[in-house]
Amino acid sequence: MAGEREPVEVRTPIERRLAEISGPDGGGEPLVRRLVGGFLERAPQQLAELATAAADGDMPTAATVAHRLVGTAGNLGADELAIRCSEVDEAARAGQRELVAAGLPPVESAFADVEPVLLDLRRRWEAER
């Protein structure tokens, strides 16, 4: 359908990365849960901050927030989200307000793909308790 983006497979890279952090002995499992929990808690707030900074034309803040999201998303294997955030980061550093504004919907879409996967993982861990 015209205007619809291609679906991006996000679950596999996330699960692969989390398994890498967890390690073969599962010793990193508590860290995985902490990273996922922290991301689910902070990312919506950071996205809102990013949108506000973009609307206000505050490029330094937009760059800082986008840059931080690149790191945290990358840590969890949310590669598509990290890439979209890095585009916004780069545009904000170059002071390109229009590009920053144009970069926000792809960031939000990428987050919308990632969030349910992480929520699902968290639900599974809670069920295992």
Next chain:
Amino acid sequence: MTADPYEVVVIDDDPDSLLLIEDVLGRRGGMRVTTAGDAATALVLLSQRPCDVVVTDVELPGMSGLELLAQLRQGHPGLPVVIITAYPTVEYAVSALRSDADEFLQKPFDLDDLLRVVRRLASSGRERQAAGRHRVLAVGAHPDDVEIGVGGLLSAHAARGDTLAVVTLTRGARGGETMARSGESRSAAELLGARLFLADLTDTQLPVSDPTLSFIQQAIGEMAPDVIYTHSLNDFHQDHRAVHQATMVAARKVPTVACYQSPSATVDFQPNRFAAIDEQLDRKLALLACYRSQVEARDYLDPELITATARYWSRFGGGRYSEPLEVIRDRTTLDPTAATLSVREREASYVH
């Protein structure tokens, strides 16, 4: 014998990244990891403890990772630094490598790569250090003498992983209760990470010969130092002069011997080497604060005076604070702060 675990300082303002790197290097890699959220905190940590590798993010509050790298190259030459960044462009990698980073990793980094890189750098760094590590003995007549004279320099030696010992020949009975002063000496040595050889000879009546000489000889025999710091002969205090003379005899086979300034130094004290202690001044003041019974009673322990004295000597030694030394002989590379200038070098720097 099991080697000490590698010591790594990690700097990142993102708590999640710190947790991840700490987990990889600490839990998986068996390294001792210390974390900091900014470069200024990291520099303080690095002035206080040995470190095999620094891992730092580029984007930090205040001083950036690349600025930190430049400072480390001045103050800690040879310390391996790994730069990590989430910047997608190659310009940052080029900039980091031009700034002399040992390795550059891009976030999200492969966890095994990080472990491999840090292990390799730590291992090669230790090999280099072992080849150039000093065994340092500081000899003083009374508790607090060596900390006043070379507290900053000894802290610099400690930070680069040198082995330290302090010889104190009396327990300072003239300055207070000896039990308290002994405890203070032990606290200062512990803070410094130095072994303490504490004798109990008679304050103000130290002879040049035995038992002063034999006690110093015994410490030298056990420590096998290649660097010794002691009192200057240019000193009003008879104990200081006696310790100087006894040390000169006992240390006749030690490659490097230098004399420090005491509060009782005469105007004839003529230093010919100056060690910048900018990063160690706070540590020096902390060492002196261990001598609680003396801080209130002795004007010369006033932190303002200690700081002002170091500030004064920096006009010769570079940096902002320096400790002066009369170098008797130097057959090692006596450069623990990497900012030690001889008088001749300093005078040359005035020539335009």
